[in-house]
Amino acid sequence: METTEKMPAQKSSKKQSKSEVAQGLRDLFVDELKDIYWAEKALTQAIPKMIDKATDEELVEALTKHLQETREHVSRLEEVFSSIGEKAEAKECKAMVGLIKEAEEIMNSTEEGMVRDAGIISAAQKVEHYEIATYGTLYAFANTLGEEDAADMLEETLEEEKAADETLSGIAESSINVAAAGVDGEDAD
């Protein structure tokens, strides 16, 4: 009775009904929310370590401000979950595990001061870029799925991640990279 029965397996497997696509997209949306929820929680533990190891005043200030925002990102995600009728659940984000590990390695392999600060900025910006990519995708998914409240909240966080990234770029350009390059001539012995 159905023409799809005669279709080659490859073709029919590609053809999903609209509702299947919608459900698949929604599952992916929820799954990615769990991933970033885990990542944000992990960052509330990781950023204080970066603050501890940083020396540049502006950097400490920027990280401290973003730690507060990150805590808000955790609770905002809980609101996103509830707005779509899902339970807030965290699922280990392997990318964030790696990014945090890399940040720790940089902090352990550099001496306190400008070079370590430059390393902290680099590690923090990689984290921000991951978050920007994730929230950009989640925002698009929420819009496609007609989850307007979730989309608004995700966009708010996306903008804060972008602002944090720009602040870090500004600090790197204005002070740390220049100063770190300047210590070239200071050989001890």
Ligand SMILES: [Fe+2]
């Ligand atoms: Fe965040």
Ligand SMILES: [Fe+2]
């Ligand atoms: Fe962030």
